[in-house]
Amino acid sequence: MFRIFLLVLIPYALLLSVFLWRKAPVRSMGKPVSRGWGNRLRVLVIGATGGTGRQLVQQALDQGYPVTAFVRDPSKLQLEHANLRIVKGDVLDYASVESAMRGQSAVLCALGHKRFFYPNKIQSNGMRNILGAMKACDVPRLICETALGIGNSVGRLGLPHTFFILPLILPFYMWDKLRQEELIVASDRDWVIVRPGMLKNGDARGGYRHGPKVGNYFWPVSIARADVADFMLKQLTDDSYVGTAAAVCW
């Protein structure tokens, strides 16, 4: 019985990996990278009540940025700071995204959900609204957390992910994540896609690997959400990864 299961699972996992494979994303726009935000960079954090989102909010405040936290339920954030504005909204509701977007210089997106087991477009439809509102409000930069294991990083989250977690738990989720990435790549914003390995809570290590080819085809790779947030915040003022997808892991 187990052999039959493997005989079905392995070709299915390989086929799924083929469908999730894409060329390395590159910025198609020829326009120069934007630098119009003066000396007070205002950041909008989407998914601010999530694991990475909380780290983004806290670290951005620690670094002195005025932060707008976009949340569905403000009572979940439990944070007060003179530089923090909390805006209630839903990424699937364009009007609420646009109203939070006004006056921002950059968007840090750590959107995610747990509806793994049925097809949905939460991440891609949410990203369509975010990109639309960025254009409408002339917000130039987007740093978006997606995941290792899609696009040109297929397989680089290790064998257990490629042959078990992805085909058995995450096919719909990753398919929509790929759509989310495709929307970002097709946009005319200054974007950076950040693809972390498996996320851990706990302290940042400070040292982590990053780059287009980071990851491992055999064993799982991971990173703390605190380190991912650190890397994402660095992309606000560092242009080296603009228009590309950077993987991050320990």
Ligand SMILES: NC(=O)c1ccc[n+]([C@@H]2O[C@H](COP(=O)([O-])OP(=O)(O)OC[C@H]3O[C@@H](n4cnc5c(N)ncnc54)[C@H](OP(=O)(O)O)[C@@H]3O)[C@@H](O)[C@H]2O)c1
């Ligand atoms: N877990 C991993 O090992 C792993 C590995 C690689 C990449 N990733 C990716 O990394 C990203 C961040 O993951 P995470 O675990 O740190 O985040 P998370 O804890 O799952 O948080 C997701 C955030 O998105 C918000 N959200 C969901 N639907 C929304 C909507 N319709 N409107 C507004 N906000 C909405 C959630 O708000 P609520 O609090 O209201 O639900 C929450 O703040 C995700 O894209 C995830 O797929 C995860």
